[in-house]
Amino acid sequence: MELLGLYYYWVFAILLMIGLYAVIVKLNLIKKLIGLSLFQAAVFLLYITMGKLEGGTAPIVTDANANGLFSNPLPQVLILTAIVVGISTMALGLGIVIRIKEEYGTIEEDEIQEIDK
Amino acid sequence: MTVIFGFFLLTLLLITAVAIVQSQNLFVSVMLSGMFSLLLAVNFFLLDAADVALTEAAVGAGISTVLLLSALAITAKHEKAPSSSRVGALIIVIIATLVLIYATLGNPQFADPNAPVHQHVAPWYLDKTAEAIDIPNVVTAVLGSFRGYDTLGEVFVVFTAGIGVLFLLGTQPGPFAQSNPFKLTDPKGLRHYLIPRVVGRMLIPFILLFGLYVQFHGEYGPGGGFQAGALIAAAIILFALLEGENSALKVIPRSVLIGLIAGGALLYGVVGLFGIFLGSNFLDYSVLSSNPVKGQQMGLLIIEAGVGITVTGVLLSIFHAFAARGKF
Structure with a gap:
């Protein structure tokens, strides 16, 4: 059980590195952006995991559960806004990729470097 | 379980x-x-x-x-099929994973009540929300009021990203528009497919209604401007996919979208400025009403509306910019 308690962190570590791997290895720019969003999702998972409290519920305090335990609301606030900012920045990235395709005719990194030579 | x-x-x-x-x-x-x-x-x-x-x-x-x-x-x-060797990257990634996993061995156990994250300011927010703002959803309270500055910043990041995409892509078709393999922006939409049309048209009003519920019920249950903005944008995007992009632009024209992008962010900022004019700090909503708690609730409702408007505007503008770029 001791090790199971760390499983969420391990999933975070592996997801983070899957994302990093995609960003390093993949030459296709859209694939790189997808990798970046995996990397981002791993960070989201880490924050939300840390906010979880044994026996807690979602931090919505009503009269019925006013004396209960609640998970930490702060990581949730951070990640809530980060998700929307994440999609906006990814859209900007995709916009740049589309412009690259129109100028170079390709979105494979090695071919772009070949043209730039 | x-x-x-x-x-x-x-x-x-x-x-x-x-x-x-x-x-x-x-x-x-x-x-x-x-x-x-x-x-x-x-x-x-x-x-x-x-x-x-x-x-x-x-x-x-x-x-x-x-x-x-x-x-x-x-x-x-x-x-394209990868040509170069990937062994080096794989080794680096595996080593980094092992290092990260080794680092987690010192972490507090999952959901441990004694973890440092639960000892610091979180109990304060859980205690004070009822007293200062009197709304059930602590996440909304922290997002809109206690940390209103940060959220204003986030809204402006979303705003900037929207402006950036509009600058990059504009509203004109690009040179690669002809090779569109998905017909995502087919002028006729998916009207000739029976099942998406029937099911989609039935769903859109309910998605919109749910979006509005999430927007205005965000103080009491899960929800708020960010979620509602995304939901409403999703409903309109679904409409655009079903009926063609031009029909969606008839519902909300581009000029209105640009107004929404700027208007939502401005609304948020103006509420903040009102705090100053009424003799308090920027983004302090307590002074908006004679009763500080009522003022806080009013401020939250308005800034959440601002967030929702900007997020809807930005996401829809981005979609239309992408769609117009690939148009026949």
Whole structure:
């Protein structure tokens, strides 16, 4: 059980590195952006995991559960806004990729470097 | 039981992530990443983060998939087969994973009540929300009022990203418009497919209604401007896919969208300035009404509306910019 308690962190570590791997290895720019969003999702998972409290519920305090335990609301606030900012920045990235395709005719990194030579 | 379900979902998450990276077909990758977002949303829900789960489901599984697909329509559907060796990267990534896993051995156990994160300011926010703002949802209270500055910053990041995409892509078709393989922006939409048309048209009003509910009920249940903005944008994007982009532009024209982008952010900022004019600090809503608690609630309602308006405007503008770029 001791090790199971760390499983969420391990999933975070592996997801983070899957994302990093995609960003390093993949030459296709859209694939790189997808990798970046995996990397981002791993960070989201880490924050939300840390906010979880044994026996807690979602931090919505009503009269019925006013004396209960609640998970930490702060990581949730951070990640809530980060998700929307994440999609906006990814859209900007995709916009740049589309412009690259129109100028170079390709979105494979090695071919772009070949043209730039 | 919940724990076993959580482990199962996390393992599925990892498998999906590997499949996303492995697949050479970008269309498959994008579809899998939509699934990944949905799994992540369920995970968030199990971790008591209802607000975050709602956002991830609307943004990750809905809008991000559509944006990636419309980018694929203009660029390429397949990834080129890799030529260079990948052993070096693989070794670095495996070593880094092992280092990270080694580092987690010192972390507090999952959901440990004695973890440092639960000892610091979180209990203060949980205690003071009822007294200062008197709304049930602490996440909304922290987001809109206690940390209103940060959220204003986030709204302006979203605003800037929207402006950036409009600058990059504009509203004109690009040179690669003809090679559009998905007909995402077919002027006739999906009108000739019976099932999407019937089911989609039935769903749109309910998605819009749910979006409005999430917007205005955000103080009492999971929800708020970010989620509502994403949901309403998703409903209009669904309409655009079904009926063609031009029909969606008749519903909300481009000029209105630009007004929404700027208007929402301005509304948020103006509420902040009102705080100064009424003799208090920037973004202090207590002075908006004679009763400080009522003032806080009023301020929250208005700034959440501002957030929702900007997010809807930005996401829809981005979609239309992508769609126009690939138009026939």
